[in-house]
Amino acid sequence: MPFVTVQPSGNRIEAASGASLLSVLLGAGEPIAHKCDGKAECDSCHVFVHDGRKTLSKMTAAENARLDTIVGVGSKSRLACQALLGDADVTVELLGFGSGL
Numbered sequence: 324m325p326f327v328t329v330q331p332s333g334n335r336i337e338a339a340s341g342a343s344l345l346s347v348l349l350g351a352g353e354p355i356a357h358k359c360d361g362k363a364e365c366d367s368c369h370v371f372v373h374d375g376r377k378t379l380s381k382m383t384a385a386e387n388a389r390l391d392t393i394v395g396v397g398s399k400s401r402l403a404c405q406a407l408l409g410d411a412d413v414t415v416e417l418l419g420f421g422s423g424l
C-alpha cells in the first residue's frame with residue numbers, strides 16, 4: 324500500500340493502489356478543489372508531484388491537453404483527479420492552498 328505525503332500539511336496518508344490522488348486527498352480532508360468532479364475539465368485539482376511521479380498512471384491526452392492551458396504548469400504537474408497511484412509512495416504539493424474551495 325503506497326503512502327501519499329502531502330505538502331504543506333505534512334499529512335502522510337496510506338492509500339490503495341489504483342486510487343486517484345484526488346480521492347485520497349479528499350478522503351483525508353485535504354483542502355483540494357475539484358470543480359469538475361474529476362473529469363479533467365477544469366484545472367482546480369492541479370498539484371505538483373515531487374516524489375514518485377513515475378509510479379503514477381500515465382498522463383492521458385485529456386489531462387495533457389488540460390495542463391497545457393494552465394499558467395505555472397511544470398514537469399511535476401498533474402491533475403489529481405487523473406493521476407492514479409501505483410505501488411510506491413508519492414509526495415504531493417497542493418497549490419493555491421486554502422483557495423478555490
Ligand code: FES
Pocket residue numbers: 356357358359360361362363364365366367368369402403404405
Ligand atoms: S477536478 Fe477538474 S480537472 Fe480534476
